[in-house]
């Protein structure tokens with residue numbers, strides 16, 4: 081059984097185990113899913129489809145949905161664009177990019193089963209009553225160095241977006257939620273799980289606190305599924321398990337209270353092992369604006385520090401490594417011509433605008449609006465001379481003017497002597513007025529957790545399954561190992577969906 085690591089903070093201290101008389105109510109179910117995010121909702125819906133009695137316990141007042149990119153390696157949507165990805169090549173690249181520290185069995189499962197999970201979602205969301213439009217993200221790194229495949233699925237104009245609220249994953253989860261209501265799934269909202277209940281070596285349920293403060297138990301005859309998300313919102317846990325998460329310039333782990341590691345702790349107390357630390361992080365340079373392009377990045381001493389032509393996770397890690405809270409992406413007033421010229425070489429998601437494949441990939445009007453908004457709020461600055469721009473950015477003036485002159489000279493020579501940026505992207509920044517936009521790394525999620533096997537069973541230190549206990553989504557470890565790979569944008573939600581679907585299928589088949 082895992083014991084508390086002596087270096088860990090009080091978050092790991094096991095609570096007092098409740099005695100049965102402390103529960104004001106004991107509910108019974110077959111499958112208890114704890115956490116109504118993409119992983120939990122997918123598992124619950126899939127299991128409920130086969131007639132199993134499912135209870136979903138959620139600490140917040142509704143399900144949690146974020147993001148727009150849902151990654152699947154292949155699908156009928158991709159086929160419509162004539163795209164078929166090679167799953168084996170995908171697995172090899174993923175394993176390489178994760179420093180060989182991920183569990184290849186899980187990656188292989190995702191590569192081969194994500195299409196089936198996605199078709200299952202398509203079957204639901206395209207029903208006339210939901211009428212969700214699907215598309216593929218057109219953003220992809222076009223070079224050879226950082227392979228990024230098409231496969232981020234967009235779900236547009238669904239029931240949530242039609243009400244004027246942000247859609248995407250919300251649209252998918254709303255459809256699942258409505259279907260689960262029809263199937264009689266019991267939702268316990270505002271009911272945070274406090275600890276798991278273990279009897280004779282088997283996890284048989286969970287103790288939770290109701291809104292009125294009373295303690296209840298939910299007993300699950302078949303399985304208890306942890307789908308409680310990550311630890312990103314818990315600074316103390318991050319410091320011990322994933323310190324990089326606390327070095328970002330900000331955390332966008334919302335809604336508040338969702339990603340605080342409750343499931344990790346409960347699993348630990350029930351005897352689960354964690355994957356090796358530090359846990360991998362998902363960090364995107366989106367604290368201020370999404371698109372960063374590939375022109376010239378400078379830090380606060382006015383100096384260049386990296387090859388700007390890389391993918392979003394890499395940009396973020398580089399900025400953190402420099403000890404900077406934010407850097408500046410510098411371009412010029414010729415951007416309406418210069419940006420489109422870079423698109424055939426493009427640098428993946430959030431590098432530029434996020435538009436569906438096959439549709440307009442760059443809109444000058446859209447970009448102008450982003451610039452205007454930025455100028456108003458101060459996260460973008462504009463000036464007629466490099467000196468003035470440096471002043472507005474608040475960076476070292478001499479450092480910046482020297483950097484800009486040298487950068488433009490290298491562009492004219494067609495070779496990046498400093499960091500080896502592709503020659504096609506060595507585009508001078510020389511047409512006043514000059515523009516600079518703030519880029520800051522934000523933590524989206526910590527994507528590491530308890531050790532699981534390919535059946536999503538939670539393992540102890542001896543790699544033995546803990547009977548009755550499963551984990552999916554960000555509470556589960558093994559998918560990434562060291563870093564969040566951008567080979568397939570949206571792979572976090574995509575894998576939450578896939579493993580939720582697979583576990584839900586297995587629990588249903590056991591019925």
Ligand SMILES: Cc1cc2nc3c(=O)[nH]c(=O)nc-3n(C[C@H](O)[C@H](O)[C@H](O)COP(=O)(O)OP(=O)(O)OC[C@H]3O[C@@H](n4cnc5c(N)ncnc54)[C@H](O)[C@@H]3O)c2cc1C
Pocket residue numbers: 114115116117118119120137138139140142143144145146147148149150151271272273274307308309310332333334337338339340342343362523524525552553554555569570571572573574576
């Ligand atoms: C702003 C933003 C944008 C993102 N965009 C994308 C994207 O486009 N594509 C992508 O792949 N990834 C994206 N991500 C990451 C992605 O959202 C997460 O990795 C993914 O949602 C994790 O899913 P999950 O089901 O494991 O956890 P979550 O979605 O975090 O769900 C966990 C649920 O468990 C509940 N819970 C926690 N503790 C308890 C408890 N004690 N009792 C009961 N319930 C509990 C939480 O309240 C929550 O509802 C984004 C993240 C952020 C922050």
